[in-house]
Amino acid sequence: MNTKPLVLCTVVVVALSLLQFGDALPSIGHYGKRFDAMGGIDFIQVCLNNCVQCKTMLGDYFQGQTCALSCLKFKGKAIPDCEDIASIAPFLNALE
Numbered sequence: 806m807n808t809k810p811l812v813l814c815t816v817v818v819v820a821l822s823l824l825q826f827g828d829a830l831p832s833i834g835h836y837g838k839r840f841d842a843m844g845g846i847d848f849i850q851v852c853l854n855n856c857v858q859c860k861t862m863l864g865d866y867f868q869g870q871t872c873a874l875s876c877l878k879f880k881g882k883a884i885p886d887c888e889d890i891a892s893i894a895p896f897l898n899a900l901e
Contacts, residue, residue, distance in 0.1 A: 848881030859887040859896070868896045 853876050860869035872885055875895070886892045 848884065849876055850881075852876035852881040852884045855885045855887065856896075859885055859893055862887050863893075863897075865900060866898050867893065868898060872896045 853873055856869050856872035856876060859867050859872065872893075875883065883892070885896065
């Protein structure tokens with residue numbers, strides 16, 4: 806029995822269904838600036854993790870929520886470093 810036509814039909818049906826429902830599948834283009842496909846790094850997640858770390862280290866002196874909102878607004882482009890005063894300066898409070 807020749808199964809080539811059956812295999813060919815199966816491949817065509819699967820390909821057509823993927824074309825039709827392709828919009829529902831996540832794509833690398835969807836991540837855009839958020840995700841580095843080559844390195845597998847999610848910059849927004851790194852940024853948010855650093856905000857949490859700085860809040861843990863600095864306590865009430867650090868505005869964690871403002872830091873997190875800036876991560877989302879700028880899509881993780883400006884990642885705060887708790888040991889670099891310049892990168893966390895916008896999020897520091899002067900408590901009396």
